[in-house]
Ligand SMILES: Nc1ncnc2c1ncn2[C@@H]1O[C@H](COP(=O)(O)OS(=O)(=O)O)[C@@H](OP(=O)(O)O)[C@H]1O
């Protein structure tokens with residue numbers, strides 16, 4: 001009988017341009033190089049196809065988070081480390097994912113990418129903050145839509161204060177601590 005490594009959901013939340021995707025990809029690359037099976041479920045990519053019907057209303061964000069959480073659990077159940085970098089601004093939606101994972105005995109780690117809105121607006125990877133200022137974007141998380149900071153995340157990554165490699169290393173260390181890497 002072969003030893004199966006446990007899977008997990010690693011949920012990265014934070015403002016647009018905080019560094020969720022970058023940290024997830026960097027950590028995933030390290031883990032993959034070490035032989036782990038890893039997937040990154042990027043919110044944007046999921047929205048391009050599986051969630052093409054969704055916008056950014058409160059209800060649509062809840063649906064998006066629930067869908068991606070479901071896929072992550074499916075992967076976790078099968079030994080995959082599933083990284084999910086999503087804005088996921090509402091605590092209740094994120095907490096529901098932890099509850100669902102707990103019910104199945106699957107690990108769920110919440111990681112908060114903590115870059116503040118000033119830093120994110122300065123990075124503005126996709127031009128959304130500029131779009132909001134110009135009046136072309138409304139309901140932008142952290143500006144004119146809410147972001148609820150996690151009350152008890154498993155990890156806070158200071159994506160505004162350290163290089164990407166350091167943030168990724170902290171995340172990999174957390175997984176090692178929990179027996180997942
Ligand atoms: N109004 C508004 N608010 C927040 N984000 C917006 C918005 N409009 C478009 N985008 C872009 O969509 C990406 C967020 O998708 P998510 O699926 O992660 O969002 S959510 O979890 O459903 O809130 C997010 O991607 P990231 O920048 O990678 O976080 C944005 O680029």
Ligand SMILES: Nc1ncnc2c1ncn2[C@@H]1O[C@H](COP(=O)(O)OP(=O)(O)O)[C@@H](O)[C@H]1O
Pocket residue numbers: 014015016017018019020021022023085113123125158159160161162163164165167
């Ligand atoms: N410590 C860090 N962690 C993550 N991203 C960082 C960090 N420092 C600088 N960055 C930069 O911030 C930007 C974050 O973009 P991205 O990962 O797309 O954010 P998000 O997925 O949260 O919208 C990238 O250009 C990245 O290189």
